Amino acid sequence: MDDQKPGGNAIELIDVSKTYRVDDRTVNALLEINMEISTGEFVTATGPSGAGKTTLLNIVGGLDKPTEGEVRVLGLTISELEEDVLAAFRCRRIGYVFQSYNLVSTLTAAENIEFAMELAGSHGENITEKAMVLLETVGLKERANHLPGQLSGGEQQRVAFARALANDPPILLIDEPTANLDDSTAIEIVRILCLLKGKAKTVLVTTHDRRIVRLADRCLRMSNGKIET
Amino acid sequence: MVTLSYILKDLSRRRFQTLSAIGALALAMGGLTFLVLYGLGLGFNYSKLPWRVSVGLNYIFAVFILIASILVFLIGLIALSSFSSLLTGLRVRDIGIMKAIGLAEEVNSFFLFESLIIAFLGCVIGIVGGLLSFYLTTVFFRILGFSVISVQPFSVASVLFILGMVISFISIYLPLHRSIMKLQTSNALSPQTMKLRLGNLGRRSIARASPAFKIASRSALGDKGSSRTLISLFLISCLLSTIIFGGQIISGTVQNYVERGIGEGVFLIAHKDIVAYYVNRLSFNPLEDVAAPNLSNPGYNIPVGFVDWLRSQPYVKGLDPRLIAELTAYEVKLVTPVPDGYMIVGDDRRAQVLALGVNPGDVLNDWVLSGRFINEGDESALVVGDSLLDVVYDISQEHLKILGRDFDIAGACVDPLNGGYTIYLKYETLQALTGFEDPNVVLVKLDLEKTSISDFEGSVTRNNLELYDLTSVLDKDLGFLQDVWLSLSTLPSLTIIIGGLILINFTALSVSARSNDFKVMKAVGAKRKDLRGIVMTQTFLLVVLGAVPGVMAGWVFCTSFLVLSPSLPSVLTIAIDVVLLAIIFAALSVVSVYYVRRMTAHVVT
Numbered sequence: 001m002d003d004q005k006p007g008g009n010a011i012e013l014i015d016v017s018k019t020y021r022v023d024d025r026t027v028n029a030l031l032e033i034n035m036e037i038s039t040g041e042f043v044t045a046t047g048p049s050g051a052g053k054t055t056l057l058n059i060v061g062g063l064d065k066p067t068e069g070e071v072r073v074l075g076l077t078i079s080e081l082e083e084d085v086l087a088a089f090r091c092r093r094i095g096y097v098f099q100s101y102n103l104v105s106t107l108t109a110a111e112n113i114e115f116a117m118e119l120a121g122s123h124g125e126n127i128t129e130k131a132m133v134l135l136e137t138v139g140l141k142e143r144a145n146h147l148p149g150q151l152s153g154g155e156q157q158r159v160a161f162a163r164a165l166a167n168d169p170p171i172l173l174i175d176e177p178t179a180n181l182d183d184s185t186a187i188e189i190v191r192i193l194c195l196l197k198g199k200a201k202t203v204l205v206t207t208h209d210r211r212i213v214r215l216a217d218r219c220l221r222m223s224n225g226k227i228e229t
Numbered sequence: 230m231v232t233l234s235y236i237l238k239d240l241s242r243r244r245f246q247t248l249s250a251i252g253a254l255a256l257a258m259g260g261l262t263f264l265v266l267y268g269l270g271l272g273f274n275y276s277k278l279p280w281r282v283s284v285g286l287n288y289i290f291a292v293f294i295l296i297a298s299i300l301v302f303l304i305g306l307i308a309l310s311s312f313s314s315l316l317t318g319l320r321v322r323d324i325g326i327m328k329a330i331g332l333a334e335e336v337n338s339f340f341l342f343e344s345l346i347i348a349f350l351g352c353v354i355g356i357v358g359g360l361l362s363f364y365l366t367t368v369f370f371r372i373l374g375f376s377v378i379s380v381q382p383f384s385v386a387s388v389l390f391i392l393g394m395v396i397s398f399i400s401i402y403l404p405l406h407r408s409i410m411k412l413q414t415s416n417a418l419s420p421q422t423m424k425l426r427l428g429n430l431g432r433r434s435i436a437r438a439s440p441a442f443k444i445a446s447r448s449a450l451g452d453k454g455s456s457r458t459l460i461s462l463f464l465i466s467c468l469l470s471t472i473i474f475g476g477q478i479i480s481g482t483v484q485n486y487v488e489r490g491i492g493e494g495v496f497l498i499a500h501k502d503i504v505a506y507y508v509n510r511l512s513f514n515p516l517e518d519v520a521a522p523n524l525s526n527p528g529y530n531i532p533v534g535f536v537d538w539l540r541s542q543p544y545v546k547g548l549d550p551r552l553i554a555e556l557t558a559y560e561v562k563l564v565t566p567v568p569d570g571y572m573i574v575g576d577d578r579r580a581q582v583l584a585l586g587v588n589p590g591d592v593l594n595d596w597v598l599s600g601r602f603i604n605e606g607d608e609s610a611l612v613v614g615d616s617l618l619d620v621v622y623d624i625s626q627e628h629l630k631i632l633g634r635d636f637d638i639a640g641a642c643v644d645p646l647n648g649g650y651t652i653y654l655k656y657e658t659l660q661a662l663t664g665f666e667d668p669n670v671v672l673v674k675l676d677l678e679k680t681s682i683s684d685f686e687g688s689v690t691r692n693n694l695e696l697y698d699l700t701s702v703l704d705k706d707l708g709f710l711q712d713v714w715l716s717l718s719t720l721p722s723l724t725i726i727i728g729g730l731i732l733i734n735f736t737a738l739s740v741s742a743r744s745n746d747f748k749v750m751k752a753v754g755a756k757r758k759d760l761r762g763i764v765m766t767q768t769f770l771l772v773v774l775g776a777v778p779g780v781m782a783g784w785v786f787c788t789s790f791l792v793l794s795p796s797l798p799s800v801l802t803i804a805i806d807v808v809l810l811a812i813i814f815a816a817l818s819v820v821s822v823y824y825v826r827r828m829t830a831h832v833v834t
């Protein structure tokens with residue numbers, strides 16, 4: 001498949017704009033963005049609050065549709081795909097970590113991970129084992145049967161990482177993973193990101209954290225819905 | 230002091246929730262207003278009615294109106310308090326933030342005013358609607374030719390308004406107030422406000438189930454809010470089915486009582502004056518009150534020879550000669566000795582009654598009886614119509630005095646004749662008391678395969694008598710009851726709307742409370758089908774565990790406690806009811822799926 005082609009573009013945005021209408025004012029969350037991220041690249045996006053970082057991730061992940069422009073991910077023009085096709089695409093190709101509220105509140109840590117694997121079509125005993133292995137990588141094996149409400153913010157974030165990796169997706173989209181965390185917890189997250197870099201995945205992280213920016217192959221700077229050059 | 234404009238903004242931005250709370254309250258208040266006015270004009274005031282539905286039948290209607298109004302009001306209350314607890318659940322964060330920015334008393338007054346506004350609007354809209362529908366019904370009744378007792382709608386409405394305001398305000402505000410008091414600001418602002426109780430449910434029993442089922446079952450049953458939802462669902466379904474089934478049972482039972490009281494295929498033979506009088510007394514809605522002819526007039530006698538001739542005809546299946554007379558029945562006070570003196574039971578009440586002398590073995594009616602009917606040996610016992618129960622305090626102990634003679638009361642029957650003001654005693658006894666000689670009324674049942682009506686009518690008219698088919702007056706009476714029932718059935722439909730609205734709101738609100746979960750699931754790659762599956766499973770669980778037992782409880786209540794010897798609705802009717810209920814519950818899933826779709830259309834992080 002395309003996504004294995006070294007040097008090809010994993011993510012490509014052509015003249016992408018996203019406009020919100022609130023009452024009779026329009027907000028340009030993204031304005032004529034052109035961007036390419038090649039396979040295996042680790043890219044960070046920084047910028048002030050309201051610059052459009054979260055919007056950019058949502059559009060790349062197909063959670064939001066652009067108002068204008070074309071979004072290509074792994075060779076697919078996802079801005080034209082139907083909801084359900086997009087869902088199937090996200091499920092295997094993209095790992096998502098949100099800024100907060102990452103987990104289904106009625107499922108335990110392990111079940112949240114298993115859920116992602118079942119959506120991708122895996123079943124049976126071995127997904128339980130696999131979920132435990134993933135939890136071990138993020139250092140939360142003992143918390144497997146805790147509900148999100150019984151986990152700290154950092155622990156929830158790490159479970160979200162484990163879940164993002166569950167289906168071994170080629171692309172990871174991560175929104176401010178350390179923003180709400182204290183220093184020692186943040187280090188854990190940075191450690192996990194380091195591991196990802198070794199796995200040749202395409203990663204797009206929005207962050208202000210210098211420790212993460214340092215890991216990046218490239219850093220995008222955003223303001224007012226645009227990428228500065 | 231929080232300004233009113235904030236409160237109004239808050240209410241209008243949560244338009245859906247506000248409108249559904251006001252709507253549910255308005256429907257409950259409207260139903261209550263209508264029912265109370267209607268009940269005052271028809272059900273409760275039976276003795277003053279221009280028509281002559283007997284006290285017993287009126288009582289059944291009145292009881293149903295009463296139960297129904299209480300139920301409608303209860304549904305409204307359950308709805309309101311569940312709404313407000315759900316709303317409060319959604320708003321703990323707002324409350325926490327308001328407290329965090331330094332509001333204390335103001336948080337309280339904020340929600341206090343909000344509750345007041347909702348209660349006020351709901352009550353006003355409801356009462357205006359109730360008054361309107363009462364007037365429409367009155368007009369409808371007038372068009373049908375009935376005179377309706379005038380009630381004072383505005384004084385009733387103002388009492389209801391005050392009552393409704395107080396109760397609904399308390400039920401909206403109290404849950405809010407409680408959680409304002411209880412709420413720790415830090416809790417409200419912590420990332421996860423919803424605390425699940427997993428217990429046995431989560432861990433063991435469904436450990437092997439799919440994640441989708443786990444999500445659905447834990448959302449439906451896992452936390453405290455959802456057990457409240459389950460209880461409300463149970464109660465609402467129970468009330469709904471009580472009203473639907475109960476209404477049909479009441480209507481069917483009353484009709485059955487009347488059918489049995491008049492008899493099927495019974496013909497009346499008497500002088501034409503007596504026929505006019507008797508039929509008028511059997512009709513629930515007489516056009517004019519026919520004065521009693523002088524019943525002692527020998528000209529009204531039916532010759533014994535003719536009665537004997539009738540008895541010998543092969544096509545006469547049943548023959549019930551009667552002596553009828555208008556009398557006054559007096560209650561006889563009962564003096565019971567007690568250790569230091571005596572005790573008096575009863576009073577000096579009296580009633581104008583129609584007395585019927587009958588041969589116990591010949592009687593063609595099959596009334597619904599409490600106690601027993603008189604038999605051949607009962608020289609000094611009688612059976613009373615149900616309206617006389619109002620005149621006598623304790624029929625098992627007291628006596629009635631007629632023309633100076635004391636009688637025991639053997640039983641009471643639900644009697645459509647003379648508005649239930651009847652007494653039945655032995656033919657010979659009434660003959661001796663009144664001095665009347667021959668019967669003045671004969672009821673017959675004919676075998677119409679062996680004769681034709683016209684042949685038979687010929688032989689009747691040859692004796693200067695008239696033949697009258699009581700089926701026609703039975704049909705009119707049943708039609709009248711049907712009309713009464715028709716206007717009463719505004720009620721089940723009202724309740725169904727209220728109940729359905731409430732249930733749909735529950736679903737929508739519980740979905741919106743979990744919007745974040747749906748966002749996460751979508752990001753992980755859940756298709757619409759998966760989300761739909763989860764929501765449907767959740768609704769299904771709620772329906773199976775809350776609604777189905779509720780409906781069954783309602784059915785058991787209706788069939789066992791509502792009326793004496795109930796006539797159950799036909800299988801077809803029950804099937805229709807079940808389908809109706811199923812449609813309501815199906816609407817729930819549709820609504821929740823719709824809300825999930827709306828909720829996840831935009832990702833808000």
Ligand SMILES: Nc1ncnc2c1ncn2[C@@H]1O[C@H](COP(=O)(O)OP(=O)(O)OP(=O)(O)O)[C@@H](O)[C@H]1O
Nearest residue numbers: 020022027028029048049050051052053054055056
């Ligand atoms: N649903 C929405 N409706 C209206 N405006 C929105 C919506 N979502 C985002 N915006 C606007 O779009 C702009 C970009 O938002 P976005 O969340 O992408 O910013 P961000 O760079 O992620 O900021 P932060 O660092 O604070 O998370 C903001 O100005 C925001 O107000």
Ligand SMILES: [Mg+2]
Nearest residue numbers: 053054055099
């Ligand atoms: Mg953001």
